[in-house]
Amino acid sequence: MTYLLCALLGGGVIAAICVPLFRKENTLESAIIEETEWDLLIRKKEVLLANIQDLDFEYKCGKLSETDYKQVRNEMAGEVGRVLEHIHNLEASLDLDALIRREVAARKDVTPKGSQNTCPSCSFNNPPKNKFCAECGAKLNS
Numbered sequence: 001m002t003y004l005l006c007a008l009l010g011g012g013v014i015a016a017i018c019v020p021l022f023r024k025e026n027t028l029e030s031a032i033i034e035e036t037e038w039d040l041l042i043r044k045k046e047v048l049l050a051n052i053q054d055l056d057f058e059y060k061c062g063k064l065s066e067t068d069y070k071q072v073r074n075e076m077a078g079e080v081g082r083v084l085e086h087i088h089n090l091e092a093s094l095d096l097d098a099l100i101r102r103e104v105a106a107r108k109d110v111t112p113k114g115s116q117n118t119c120p121s122c123s124f125n126n127p128p129k130n131k132f133c134a135e136c137g138a139k140l141n142s
Contacts, residue, residue: 038101041087048080117141 052073059069091102116125117140124135132139 036097038087038090038097041083041090045080045083045087048076048083052076052080 055064055069055073055076058064059066064072117128117130118125119133119136119138119140121138122133122136124133126134126140130140
């Protein structure tokens with residue numbers, strides 16, 4: 001009887017520990033953390049483009065023959081094209097999440113014209129927090 005009680009108590013403790021690990025939550029936090037197909041495609045695109053840059057570097061260093069370089073680069077470029085097409089099709093669908101991501105990305109890239117520091121030397125538009133020009137290194141007027 002004591003062994004049965006210990007076994008039930010031990011099983012209950014193990015179940016109490018393991019249930020939260022395997023339960024899928026439908027909360028906002030879990031939805032934010034969860035990777036979507038779009039996220040995976042964006043990461044795949046970035047990896048492929050980095051691989052093409054590495055391939056170009058290896059070719060310029062003389063580690064690849066021209067025929068191998070052209071063959072591998074064409075294969076990689078084709079794969080990037082397929083991934084970009086898939087991303088475009090996914091974003092073109094009536095998915096509201098994709099629309100929101102496009103809007104947020106567009107708004108992050110746009111900074112108001114009045115809030116930029118223009119370099120007196122080279123006329124480069126710098127972010128307002130810069131003290132020196134990112135293009136030529138000249139001191140900016142605050």
